[in-house]
Amino acid sequence: MISTFKRPSLTGLLLIKAIQQTHTSRIYSKPPKDKIGPMQSVFALCVFAVTLLAPAGWIMHHVPEYRQRTPPHP
Known part of the structure; x- marks a missing residue:
């Protein structure tokens, strides 16, 4: 199985750290x-x-009724 997960580059990691450090919550x-x-x-x-x-x-209670129905004709 081939993993499609790609590691972020060094500049991407630095950008993420910079954003996390400068981000402050404004929820009061x-x-x-x-x-x-x-x-x-x-x-x-x-x-x-x-x-x-x-x-x-x-739905679980009516499953037997749903099984007994004939399928609709297209």
Whole structure:
């Protein structure tokens, strides 16, 4: 297997180092006004889990029906 990864040249490495040294983040943030409690965090995680897993569960539940269908005619 031939690797397509190419090592950067010396000038490329120097350029990357120069950019990294001169780059400063311009993101400023304040502390939150209200702290989020553990119940709100658990609720948010449950909502994300249901949002991601419900469609996959629906598909997995209906796989036998999908297999019994005749393929569409072109």
